[in-house]
Amino acid sequence: MLIIDCPWCGPRAESEFAYGGEGGIARPGATEAMSDEQWGDYVFMRKNPKGLHHEQWRHASGCGKWFNALRDTVSYRFHGTWKIGAEPPPAFARLGQGAATPATPAALPAAEGAAR
Numbered sequence: 580m581l582i583i584d585c586p587w588c589g590p591r592a593e594s595e596f597a598y599g600g601e602g603g604i605a606r607p608g609a610t611e612a613m614s615d616e617q618w619g620d621y622v623f624m625r626k627n628p629k630g631l632h633h634e635q636w637r638h639a640s641g642c643g644k645w646f647n648a649l650r651d652t653v654s655y656r657f658h659g660t661w662k663i664g665a666e667p668p669p670a671f672a673r674l675g676q677g678a679a680t681p682a683t684p685a686a687l688p689a690a691e692g693a694a695r
């Protein structure tokens with residue numbers, strides 16, 4: 580079972596949470612000045628990294644609050660959660676510094692390695 584640490588309630592089962600997509604995406608200010616391509620990029624284009632990913636989650640069956648999370652998309656491991664507007668965990672500094680590069684074969688689950 581995957582355990583997620585809600586910044587307000589503490590560790591809970593994943594079944595209590597809802598994924599909210601990529602985190603840290605701010606709505607542009609002057610939307611009327613944006614081209615259709617720029618607007619389309621804002622609305623639809625998201626990162627799809629293999630490795631650390633900044634995400635937003637909601638404790639839907641708990642306190643109902645939104646929060647940020649840093650999760651590894653290969654191992655599903657959460658490297659930290661934090662309240663909106665709070666300081667991110669130290670591992671957040673690894674984003675943009677090669678953290679989203681492909682994982683090493685040793686880090687891949689055994690079942691995936693066996694399928695090759």
Ligand SMILES: [Zn+2]
Pocket residue numbers: 585586587588589638641642643644
């Ligand atoms: Zn909560």
